[in-house]
């Protein structure tokens with residue numbers, strides 16, 4: 001006769017086995033439906049490619065045999081970066097590398113940059129990486145509206161200008177294997193103190209990417225969105241100059257990655273055919289927990305992780321809310337002290 005404990009063991013193994021098989025089937029499904037991500041001989045346009053994440057992506061593109069154009073404002077930085085990118089070329093004799101200096105927040109300049117890149121390369125843009133972005137953290141009431149607008153102007157409208165121009169050309173020229181890769185942030189999944197303007201801009205990119213993923217199927221243009229956590233870049237160093245201490249304290253839980261690690265992980269996701277790409281565990285947890293109707297990267301694992309996330313979000317919320325409340329009490333205490341000192 002089968003004992004109860006035997007039934008229990010058999011049940012556990014059947015469930016675990018079932019989950020494993022389903023996860024493997026989901027993986028095979030991803031593999032079958034992904035058309036890969038070949039950049040060889042293709043014109044890849046990297047907006048914001050002169051430093052940080054954009055430069056690391058451009059270097060990986062060079063290693064994979066692409067023709068690369070990088071775009072940013074400062075010509076001296078572009079020049080130096082281009083040499084570093086060229087040095088990574090897989091086939092230095094055949095690959096072409098150019099830079100275009102432009103301020104992408106200006107629509108006319110963004111459009112002109114695209115046509116200059118196409119002219120220089122003598123080849124239409126087949127893959128677009130829209131990476132240029134900035135964070136200018138601060139407490140909402142201490143920041144002025146022009147600062148908050150500046151963030152949106154680069155992160156959202158800068159992205160929009162280039163994406164719109166490049167997409168129109170891809171459609172008109174019926175480019176085969178065309179892809180658009182947008183860069184949001186883990187803060188495109190959830191809000192955080194000190195990042196109000198930034199979160200809004202990165203949520204906007206997620207919205208744009210989700211809608212375009214569906215719409216651009218009409219023209220067989222693949223759309224992907226990358227959601228990185230902390231990356232150690234020049235941009236990260238400058239955002240730290242204005243970042244409130246409380247924001248630093250909370251985000252300290254995020255280990256951070258180098259731009260090279262991020263780019264490598266992003267390409268892995270692109271090759272797997274993922275729409276929403278994450279490369280660190282915290283961003284993965286928030287991707288699954290806030291996935292809405294976006295495509296899964298593995299139906300079974302994402303569903304299990306989303307369940308874990310919804311439970312993990314409870315202590316997370318308690319922690320951030322408590323930290324902010326405690327911070328408010330400290331601030332008002334020190335304000336009172338100052339007042340008393342003045343009146344003495």
Ligand SMILES: NC(=O)C1=CN([C@@H]2O[C@H](COP(=O)(O)OP(=O)(O)OC[C@H]3O[C@@H](n4cnc5c(N)ncnc54)[C@H](OP(=O)(O)O)[C@@H]3O)[C@@H](O)[C@H]2O)C=CC1
Nearest residue numbers: 048050051052053072073074103104133185230231233235
């Ligand atoms: N670093 C981080 O912790 C994280 C970053 N991200 C996102 O990743 C992306 C890259 O970030 P990161 O590498 O840190 O940024 P960096 O500031 O290091 O690099 C930004 C790049 O964009 C260019 N750029 C900035 N403004 C403009 C403009 N108006 N017109 C044209 N080009 C411009 C810069 O060149 P120039 O100044 O010469 O114009 C540079 O090449 C951003 O979208 C960012 O929001 C997401 C999550 C975390």
Ligand SMILES: CCCCCCCCCCCCCCCC(=O)[C@@H](N)CO
Nearest residue numbers: 135185187229230251253254312313316
């Ligand atoms: C449920 C479990 C919770 C686990 C702990 C979470 C830790 C908080 C992570 C906050 C990370 C913020 C990264 C910002 C990246 C970015 O976009 C800016 N650097 C702008 O460039």
